[in-house]
Amino acid sequence: MNTMEMQPGEIGSLSARIYNKVREGLIVGNFAPGERLLMQDLAEQLGTSVTPVREACLRLVSEQALELRSGRFVIVPELSRGRYVQIKLIRMALEGLAAELAVDNVGKEDTKQLETFHSAFVASEKAGDFEAARTANRSFHFGVYRLSRMPMLIGQIESMWVSMGPILNVYYREIPHEYVGAQEHEHLMEALRTGNKKKARAAIENDIERAATSLLRYFDERELA
Numbered sequence: 001m002n003t004m005e006m007q008p009g010e011i012g013s014l015s016a017r018i019y020n021k022v023r024e025g026l027i028v029g030n031f032a033p034g035e036r037l038l039m040q041d042l043a044e045q046l047g048t049s050v051t052p053v054r055e056a057c058l059r060l061v062s063e064q065a066l067e068l069r070s071g072r073f074v075i076v077p078e079l080s081r082g083r084y085v086q087i088k089l090i091r092m093a094l095e096g097l098a099a100e101l102a103v104d105n106v107g108k109e110d111t112k113q114l115e116t117f118h119s120a121f122v123a124s125e126k127a128g129d130f131e132a133a134r135t136a137n138r139s140f141h142f143g144v145y146r147l148s149r150m151p152m153l154i155g156q157i158e159s160m161w162v163s164m165g166p167i168l169n170v171y172y173r174e175i176p177h178e179y180v181g182a183q184e185h186e187h188l189m190e191a192l193r194t195g196n197k198k199k200a201r202a203a204i205e206n207d208i209e210r211a212a213t214s215l216l217r218y219f220d221e222r223e224l225a
Contacts, residue, residue: 018046019056026065026076026162029134029169033079039072065162076166081219084167084212091160092208095145096201098157099188102147103200106192114143114192118185125182130172140185144192144204167215177214181207 022042025031043053057074060066066074077083121136138161145154171177184207191199218224 013052014048015052015055015059018042018048018052019059021046022056022060023065023162025165026060027138027158027165028131029165029172031076031166032169033076033166035076035166036069037066037074037076039074060162063159063162065159077163079167079170079219079224081216081224083163084215084219087160087163087167088208088212091157091164092205094153094157094160095141095204095208098145098148098150098153099191099200099204100197101150101153102144103192103195103197105147105149110143110147111189111193114140114189117143118182118189121185122182134168134172137181144188170218171211171215175214175218177211179210179213181211184210 022037031037037057039050039053039057042057043050046053054071057066058068061068061074064077067077069075117136117140121133121140124130124133124136142154142157145157148154184203187206188200188203191197191203
């Protein structure tokens with residue numbers, strides 16, 4: 001697990017700030033499936049008491065991002081085919097909708113920013129810098145989703161990415177994958193430029209579906225139901 005620390009000037013209640021720290025760690029893939037997070041260790045890393053850490057972890061448990069196993073620790077959910085398929089289907093529905101809605105609000109400056117994120121993603125993949133690739137990929141996707149101008153929808157998508165982050169940890173470390181996302185990103189940008197809602201939705205759905213092939217094969221080979 002990566003070391004975390006609170007930064008000066010962070011706002012919000014202590015529990016909320018810890019929640020955001022752990023949640024962000026899950027999204028970016030800092031935690032692996034099955035990893036045990038000791039609340040006392042988290043408290044020491046964050047320089048706080050156990051109580052706000054427990055409150056933050058219980059909030060993530062209620063969102064099904066973590067599992068409570070005892071009063072002392074929580075677990076990142078284990079890899080399973082069934083859990084992944086649920087996440088995939090929900091992501092396709094929500095993210096496809098967000099991409100479709102983004103078509104109505106995208107401007108030239110938005111597309112330039114998306115192109116910058118996409119270029120960073122491609123360069124990081126080629127260099128084998130998978131942490132940078134995950135960061136750039138997330139920036140690209142949420143750059144699109146924010147254009148939907150629907151905060152509630154974006155919040156639901158973020159929740160799916162919290163659950164997806166640990167799976168991507170395994171995807172990049174252990175699974176040979178032919179598809180990395182560049183082609184469908186390009187299709188999505190073309191759809192945004194031409195105002196084609198149907199193609200924008202299809203690009204996101206295809207992006208998720210194509211990445212699923214290697215993951216599903218991995219689950220089946222290891223009989224991870």
